[in-house]
Amino acid sequence: MPTERNPWPALLALVAGVFMILLDMTIVAVANPAIMTDLHADISQVVWVTSAYLLTYAVPLLVTGRLGDRFGPKNIYLIGLAVFTGASLWCGLSGSIGALIAARAAQGVGAALMTPQTMAVITRTFPPNRRGAAMGLWGGIAGLATLVGPILGGVLVDGLGWEWIFIVNVPVGVLAFALAVWLVPALPTHEHRFDLPGVLLSGIGLFLLVFGIQEGNSYDWSARIWLMIGAGLLVLTAFVVNQARNAGEPLLPLGLFRDRNFALANIAIAAMGAAMTSLMVPAYFYLQAVREMSPTESALIFAPMAIGSSIASPLIGKFADRLHPRWAPAIGFALFAVSVFWFSALMQPNSALIGFLVAAGVAGFANGCVWGPLSSIATHNLPVQQAGAGAGVYNTTRQVGSVLGSAAISALIAARMTANGLGGGQVAEGGAGTGPIPEVVKDAFSAALGQSTLLPAGILLIGVIATVLFVRHARSAPAAAPTAAEPVKAHLGS
Template identity: 35%
Template sequence: MTSSATPTRASPALTLIAVCFGLFMVGLDSTVVHIANPAIQADLGASFAELQWVINSYLLGLAVLLILGGKLGDRWGRKRMYLSGVVVFGIASVAIGLIGSIEGVIVFRVVQGISAAMLMPQTIALLRATFPREKFGMAVGIWGGVSSVAIAAGPLVSGILVEQAGWQWVFYINAPIAVIAVIFGMIVLRENESADDGPFDLLGVVLLGVFLFGIVFGVVQAQSWGWGSAKTLGTLIGSFIVFGAFLVTENRIRNPLLPLGLFRSRGVGIGGLVFFVNFFAILGVTFLITLFLLNTMGHSTVEAGLRMLPMSAFAVPAAPIGAALTAKWGARRVAALGLGLMTIALALLTLAGPDTSYWYMAVPFVILAFGSGFAIPSGAELIVGSAPVRLAGVASGFQTTCIQVGGAIGTAVLSSIVAAKVATSITDSGAPADLQEPAAAGVPISGLPQINDAFVSGLHIGLVVAAVLTAVVAVLVLTVIREEHTAEEIVDEQFVDGELAGR
């Protein structure tokens, strides 16, 4: 059944404002919990493992269902899916503050993640359907700026709310934003026509969901199971077997969840890597730097947030500038430039330590903000800008999946590096094993400076790993994508339609 609900063309500017409300909520909730966790632990008696699941349950719910959310938006209406997601997100946020148990917090964090998966793909898809092609990059630049500000501002907002009102307000704050988003969105957003009305790819949904859940869950649990354990290896290998079955399924059916013809454009796959390593670094480093500032340096939650402010403040101009550069120089060059700046910033952060000036962090934070800001609109141009409008939701879902999976894996991998370094130091020093948990969180251990040094050393190793990844993908962007905007690199709607029709 095909909708015919597009009586007038939506205002591009108002559409951008409308989707940024939901985008800001989702970005904010990616990092606000990092600083609120100690207060949650004290109030609800949560264990360290339960606190990790307060973060990871949200990421799992979000990452697993993003492509499905994009497909449902293409099929049943992007405005409808976006507004439904905002409503559920707001309700879940209030429920987290009221529930009164750590188990309830984790459950409603999953609901938050699922609702975020409903709304996030629609934000880019609505922009793609509303803005003319020549202005789409600038729209995504502003989109990226809002997202970066929300992610980087999370620790500061959380610090202020936790100190002044209580940890519950870290979640309650979403309620008024959701109300404004729904009212404004109902007025200004326009519904899209249905992309297709063929049979739904239920098997593809299940297989992709199992794969994404297995990958994220396996990496998250590797810190407690061990990277070489049978559980970790079995989960990861099993997930890739399921992914192989997913690819076979998608290649054989008429109406796939993820049309594989999109990936005939090299830009789509490379653009996914750009987003993956961007948020691997941003979210992973934000998590560890927050622990460093709060625990190792002993700053208050507000002070820690203020010291991370350069990342959010300079993210405001960075993404729009990146969009303008993308329009002028092409996505290939700007994506490589952005990742190159991130590499430099991450390398410079390895010079920072407990005894160095704050400037050793502030300057790299500014460079990191510009690097990430340049990579976001150029990466979106490689993925969504090359996709046909009718598949914008699926392309946006793929893009956002790369963001969330990259962030989840980055946080888990960099945390594991720190934990392994600290564990070795504790073993070598003969210190009690129960010091492992606080030491891995950057808490100074009295009389054992070598353990304190191990945390900082592990942080620096993690920064190097992130820098290497951003550098490698920057090289891939320059070598794999040879030309900009050629028939070989852009998948047009006729090609995808023809491929689907031929199945």
């Protein structure tokens, strides 16, 4: 049951950590060329700098959500923040590509410990009718971080060196740790039994699936990769069967998915994660290779997206709770899809850049309609005792969606390059390191990228379908929330 103390100071203390986590998902892309040069690495090694973070972030999320329930979200958050901050310093001091990859893996573990706790604290400290505003702030920070990462990365790399994209986390992490100790309440814990078989099956299954998808292009989608992906799916199937048969306290309470809005929100957030990841890859290829922009210049093209998201998110959050749950996210997904179709049409050698700026502004407003309201809808009916598990499921879904989007867009760009007579070749992550291309192939190159951008636009339409199916929240007092032992019932309002 929500606490009586003012929950806003605690949320403000937590968003600093959330900002760092999500920033580090995008900030590295523009630093890849400098890292390659300084550490004498090849492109496949540099891709692992991002892949290691993504893997160790995605795999433990189900487990870390439940750890927060068992040992307290504040305690697990602080441990994760300490790991993340220390690993950031390790990244900045790394003298070899191997050390940097290892440090990024440690960063991912810290991020996985922190992320579910933030949503769990919101769920447990804000009453349902005030979570929209809280999630609006959370969504604004989340959207802003993922969009300004490349901009900040370009400025730091150009001005101070690639090491500073990591070192800058250290003072922020220390400040965030002090604020969390001071302002975040120590919430009651719940004596859950730890589901060891669930931990092992979910961890192994997610690792095999994510690793296979991430490395598919590196191994030309060989039989070994498909076997790994297939094995991951089989292990995850075994995990679901195990959870369904678990008569005690499973790691993944399948009763959560009896709530229609929670199930649909997970589909929608997977689509959002996949679309964001798969949009940025062709966009940065186009801006850097076709339009010959620097990393900072190309990132600034998306500045209206970041500004629009940061302005719209808190405004939308203030009145989202008074609307039918479907309206804000459905409008957001639809507008975002329109803007991405617009990006695709603009990907020509001599198109007006003002069109990109306007489309980016529309996309920013759309993001503000999605991130916060969608998180609020997903967690609105969760039992307080299962807040950590629900947050872990939600964040895992988003992260796996991001992995799927990254893998799919890389494979599609390679295929469209071949179809346009440019040959296959591997796709560098985020378009980083792509130099200017000859004038004679710019038309074909632009066409391949524009065609590939139709993928994230199409994925966003899945989000539109999922969100228009949302139903009204059940009208009940906060005290009537179900207990940990009670299943979450479907809400069938119109």
